[in-house]
Each structure stands twice: as structure tokens, then as C-alpha cells.
Amino acid sequence: MASIKNLKKDINYVLGDVIEECYFYELSNPSADTTKAQAIIDEAISSFDSLIDRVHASDVENKKAHFKSLKADLESVATGLLEKVNNL
Incomplete structure (x- = not known):
């Protein structure tokens, strides 16, 4: 599993x-x-704010599944935003 530090860097970048x-x-x-x-x-x-808040959530039962869903959500959000930028 990738570190939380790397996940936060990915979100930021x-x-x-x-x-x-x-x-x-x-x-x-x-x-x-x-x-x-x-x-x-x-x-x-x-x-960014909502994803970082989800990274810092402490009441997560299955951390591996939680962080996997975070990466998937980051990818879908970024794809959607880039499509909007490309349509400008």
C-alpha cells in the first residue's frame, strides 16, 4: 500500500x-x-479540500479499500476537470 504522504502529494500535484x-x-x-x-x-x-478531509478521516474500518477509493475518486475528479478545461 502506498503511503498517505504520497497520496497527499498526488492529490496536490x-x-x-x-x-x-x-x-x-x-x-x-x-x-x-x-x-x-x-x-x-x-x-x-x-x-482538493474534500479529498484531503477524506485522507484524514480516522473512523475508517478498511483502510486499504478507503485509500483505493480515494485514488479512484481523484482520478475521476481530475479527468472531469481536465475535460472542462479542454472544452474552454
């Missing part, structure tokens, strides 16, 4: 990359409306 892509879009398209990009950034931040 993946969602940080999504936010970075939004900022890159804003810089590349200065005349475009940035409200959609800001909404994606806000969604990434709230997803």
Missing part, C-alpha cells in the same frame, strides 16, 4: 496541474471570458 492549466488558458486568451476558468479553479480547490 494533480489538482495543482489542473489549476495551472486554467491559468495558462487565461494567459493565452486574454480577451476571452475567464469566469468559466475561475469556476473550474474553484471546483478544483473544493475537490
Whole structure:
């Protein structure tokens, strides 16, 4: 099982990359409306907060299954956010 430290780093890096892509879009398209990009950034931040809260949950019965579901949720959230960024 991977360490909790590595899982928190993965969450930080993946969602940080999504936010970075939004900022890159804003810089590349200065005349475009940035409200959609800001909404994606806000969604990434709230997803980060909820995933980190779930990492720190102490009332988990099966830790291995819990962390496996966290990784799957991170992947699905990141995929969804990147699709939104690509549609900008």
C-alpha cells in the first residue's frame, strides 16, 4: 500500500496541474471570458479540500479499500476537470 504522504502529494500535484492549466488558458486568451476558468479553479480547490478531509478521516474500518477509493475518486475528479478545461 502506498503511503498517505504520497497520496497527499498526488492529490496536490494533480489538482495543482489542473489549476495551472486554467491559468495558462487565461494567459493565452486574454480577451476571452475567464469566469468559466475561475469556476473550474474553484471546483478544483473544493475537490482538493474534500479529498484531503477524506485522507484524514480516522473512523475508517478498511483502510486499504478507503485509500483505493480515494485514488479512484481523484482520478475521476481530475479527468472531469481536465475535460472542462479542454472544452474552454
